[in-house]
Amino acid sequence: MADVKQPGRLMVDRATKPLMPRYLKLRHDAGRDRWVLLAPERILTPDAIAVAVLKLCDGERTVDDIAANLAAEYSAPADVIAADVVELLQDLADKGYIKG
Amino acid sequence: MTEDLKIDGHVDAIAVDDEPTTGVSGSTEESDMLCAVAPVGLLAELTHRCPLQCPYCSNPVELESVKNELSTEEWCSVMRQAGKMGILQVHLSGGEPTARKDLEEIVKTAADAGLYTNLITAAVNVKRERLEKLQELGLDHVQVSVQDVNPAGADRIGAFKNALEKKLEFARWVTELGMPLTVNAPIHRHNIHNVPRYIDLAVDLGAQRIEIAHAQYYGWAFLNRAALIPTYEETIASIEYVEAARERLKGVLTIDMVVPDYYAKRPKPCMGGWGKGFMNITPAGKVLPCHAAESIPELQFDSVRDKKLLDIWMDSEAFNAFRGTEWMKEPCKSCAFKEVDYGGCRCQAMAITKDPRNTDPACSLSPYHTEMVKVAKSEAAKPATTFVYRNTRNAAQVGKAHDEPLVPAE
Numbered sequence: 001m002a003d004v005k006q007p008g009r010l011m012v013d014r015a016t017k018p019l020m021p022r023y024l025k026l027r028h029d030a031g032r033d034r035w036v037l038l039a040p041e042r043i044l045t046p047d048a049i050a051v052a053v054l055k056l057c058d059g060e061r062t063v064d065d066i067a068a069n070l071a072a073e074y075s076a077p078a079d080v081i082a083a084d085v086v087e088l089l090q091d092l093a094d095k096g097y098i099k100g
Numbered sequence: 101m102t103e104d105l106k107i108d109g110h111v112d113a114i115a116v117d118d119e120p121t122t123g124v125s126g127s128t129e130e131s132d133m134l135c136a137v138a139p140v141g142l143l144a145e146l147t148h149r150c151p152l153q154c155p156y157c158s159n160p161v162e163l164e165s166v167k168n169e170l171s172t173e174e175w176c177s178v179m180r181q182a183g184k185m186g187i188l189q190v191h192l193s194g195g196e197p198t199a200r201k202d203l204e205e206i207v208k209t210a211a212d213a214g215l216y217t218n219l220i221t222a223a224v225n226v227k228r229e230r231l232e233k234l235q236e237l238g239l240d241h242v243q244v245s246v247q248d249v250n251p252a253g254a255d256r257i258g259a260f261k262n263a264l265e266k267k268l269e270f271a272r273w274v275t276e277l278g279m280p281l282t283v284n285a286p287i288h289r290h291n292i293h294n295v296p297r298y299i300d301l302a303v304d305l306g307a308q309r310i311e312i313a314h315a316q317y318y319g320w321a322f323l324n325r326a327a328l329i330p331t332y333e334e335t336i337a338s339i340e341y342v343e344a345a346r347e348r349l350k351g352v353l354t355i356d357m358v359v360p361d362y363y364a365k366r367p368k369p370c371m372g373g374w375g376k377g378f379m380n381i382t383p384a385g386k387v388l389p390c391h392a393a394e395s396i397p398e399l400q401f402d403s404v405r406d407k408k409l410l411d412i413w414m415d416s417e418a419f420n421a422f423r424g425t426e427w428m429k430e431p432c433k434s435c436a437f438k439e440v441d442y443g444g445c446r447c448q449a450m451a452i453t454k455d456p457r458n459t460d461p462a463c464s465l466s467p468y469h470t471e472m473v474k475v476a477k478s479e480a481a482k483p484a485t486t487f488v489y490r491n492t493r494n495a496a497q498v499g500k501a502h503d504e505p506l507v508p509a510e
Contacts, residue, residue, distance in 0.1 A: 008303075009351035023240055023280045025216060031137050031186030038216040040241040040280045040309055041356070043140055043188055094350040096308055 010093040010100040012063065012086050019059030019099045026054055039097060053085055057098060063089065138186035138413060142215075143380040143391060146175065146206065148195040152222050152258035153489035154247060156286055156321035156328055159195065160394050163495045168384040172202040174404065176209040178381060181409040183213025193220040195383065198230070204237055211238025218243060220284070223270035224263050231273055242274045243282040243311075249297040253290060259489050268305070275306040282309040287338065288328035289484060295338045299345050302353055309354040312342055317362065318392040318447050320490045323498060326479040327487050332363050334480075361462035362476040366437065367444025368462070374446060375419035379409075387412045389419050392447040396456045422446050422456070429457050431465040 012018065020026070025038040026046075035051045037044040046054060052073070056066045067082035074081075092098040148163040170178070182190060190210050197203055198221055210217045218241045219234065231242075244267055247257040254264040274281040283302040287295065295312060302310040314335070315321045315328050330338075339359060346355045361368050371378050371390050380388040386401040387409065393399060399418045413419060421427065425438050432443040443449075444460025452461045453468050461468035488494050 006348060006350070006352060021280070022278065025240070027214070029186070029188065036188060038188060038240075040282055041189075041191075041218065041243075096351065096354045 012090040012093055014063045014082050016063050016100055017059055018057040018089050020054055020057040021099055139377050139379045140188045141378045142182050142187050143191045143193055145193050145382050146197045146200045147383050149199040150194055150196040151224050152260050153491045154258050155324040155487040155489055156315040157490040158391055161319050161495055161498050163492055164383040170385045172205055175206045178404050179210040179213050183215050185410045189216040191218045191220055196222050198226050207234055207239050208237040216240050224266045226270055228273050235277055235279060241280045243284050244271045245284040248291045249294045249301055271305050280308040283307045284311045284313060287312055287314045289330040292330045292334045292338050295341055312357040314358055314360040322451055323488050326485040329476050329480045331480040335363050364462055365464045367441050367460035369441040370445035373442045374422035395447050396450045427457060432459050
């Protein structure tokens with residue numbers, strides 16, 4: 001991945017306050033018993049961890065806040081989780097699903 | 101083209117495009133499960149009325165008349181059934197969907213049914229107040245077609261005066277209202293050199309996404325192929341440009357591309373597999389596995405006027421005709437890619453080879469492939485023919501000439 005900052009591209013770090021845009025809809029898909037993220041002409045199927053992260057992307061919490069939250073819930077080291085969350089959110093941001 | 105959207109093992113994506121040439125991606129297991137339950141996407145062609153007359157229109161050549169259109173209540177019932185059976189996204193298209201005065205009620209019912217709603221519009225006759233109202237009622241996403249980036253080209257292709265100006269004004273309203281915008285760029289020999297400008301335009305408009313949608317040669321576009329098909333070299337250059345732009349605009353603009361499969365070695369997994377993740381409803385309520393399926397004469401289609409949507413999906417003859425791989429002949433039958441591309445497009449096999457069970461001639465293993473590519477390249481090398489515009493008058497003319505072979509590839 002070429003990590004070049006282009007105008008308009010969000011570079012996620014631990015201080016970023018990620019926001020899931022209002023036009024994306026995270027819903028439980030009861031018929032198939034899974035979570036889906038409904039986006040323009042896309043349906044994403046996040047796993048349990050991605051769902052937990054996305055639910056916390058409210059534009060107010062930082063990545064560190066999110067990691068701390070998950071660390072408590074999953075009894076895992078916050079630093080390790082923060083690195084994973086940065087990676088996950090950078091990928092989502094590069095596909096247009098997360099704003100800063 | 102389906103891209104692998106697996107992100108860090110945490111998110112898979114299923115692409116559902118209104119241009120049903122992009123299929124369903126994701127694990128096979130998951131798609132099989134979906135098939136057993138319901139499609140994820142529904143294309144609702146609310147009407148065939150349209151102010152534009154684009155010669156590559158994806159509507160069938162025989163356009164449906166207003167008097168046969170489903171009523172408001174019939175469309176609303178479709179939306180409620182769709183939500184209940186587990187469909188996730190509805191694409192409200194046409195023709196021009198805003199030609200229906202009851203679009204508001206249909207959008208509201210779809211949104212209330214839990215569907216993610218996408219309006220696919222030519223955007224030449226819509227007032228800002230109407231867009232605001234649609235947003236308020238639950239419209240999630242808007243796709244605006246742009247026939248060319250220069251006004252004269254846009255007017256000529258759509259046969260509508262000052263179309264571009266109106267479209268751009270509308271597109272700006274969409275982003276001003278905070279709604280996600282897709283610019284749909286139908287590409288052919290008259291605008292393929294403008295692909296870079298299209299991408300700049302989408303960024304300038306604040307679009308979330310652009311579809312570089314090379315014309316797919318069925319129906320109207322098939323009739324107009326010699327007027328539309330670009331050369332191989334132009335096509336490759338445009339694809340390379342898009343691939344570089346995609347990397348450059350990561351996180352800024354999503355660029356989806358549908359390429360003309362005449363120049364491909366492998367066919368596209370049309371609809372992500374027949375009857376696997378997608379259904380289409382015509383203005384009169386016929387339920388089709390894809391928007392061009394009526395071009396296959398042997399198929400019988402059920403109507404939402406007579407049957408429940410879920411029953412049609414599960415049991416209708418048209419959906420079961422090419423579901424899975426049982427129907428395949430050689431070379432599909434023993435092909436390692438049969439569960440990847442499903443033998444390509446049944447409608448293209450029909451149009452070119454006259455047998456919908458044949459391998460899509462876009463596949464290099466098809467005995468028709470070489471000839472098809474040769475014809476396409478020779479058409480592209482000659483001066484463009486005159487457009488047969490998509491309108492009811494031409495539809496009637498073409499209808500009369502139906503017995504004559506339209507097929508140049510044998």
